Amino acid sequence: MARGETDLSWQKEAICALPENEKIRDFFFSTEPTEKYQAKNLCFLCPARQGCLKWALEHRQIWGIWGGKDEGEIRRALSVSGAGQETRRRRFPQCPYCNARPSKLESLVVDSPNGGRWATMRVVHCTSCDFTWRSRTSANAVDAYHVERAEKLVKAEKEKAKKLERQLKRKMKDSERAARRQAAIPKR
Ligand code: SF4
């Protein structure tokens, strides 16, 4: 399949589409915790889970349960609000497939064959489970996480260097004081 095309082949294996699961089909858009729980459990038995989740993320399905994730989890993975607006939260996205920490995520720019305004796509890749999905918002949040992490590391290094400098100065002063004291003792 060419990049940018919609892959719907996962739908052939969707177990929520089977007649025996008709009763719980509405649970995928329920607000009842027990119903949501049942819907999510079904997803974790579904061979289409990965394709379904990837499709939902790439098509910004911010309502309902897809690939075992509810709308809150999908919005967090995408860094968007309930209105679909990009958010800058303190909590950075985790891998929506395996829940790996944001430090395990990386964003990649991929050339789009379609060109135009979105000449480059952004792909988020989880280095823990290899799950990838296309999303500019997720990729922006992942980049922001890495920038913030790098800034924190630089700050911590600077603080460490300052502390060492202070300790060194204190030691030098102590040894100077000790030398002066030594010089003041009268020789017998
Ligand atoms: S992962 Fe869940 S929502 Fe997606 S096709 Fe399977 S059962 Fe349906």
Ligand SMILES: [Zn+2]
């Ligand atoms: Zn993962």
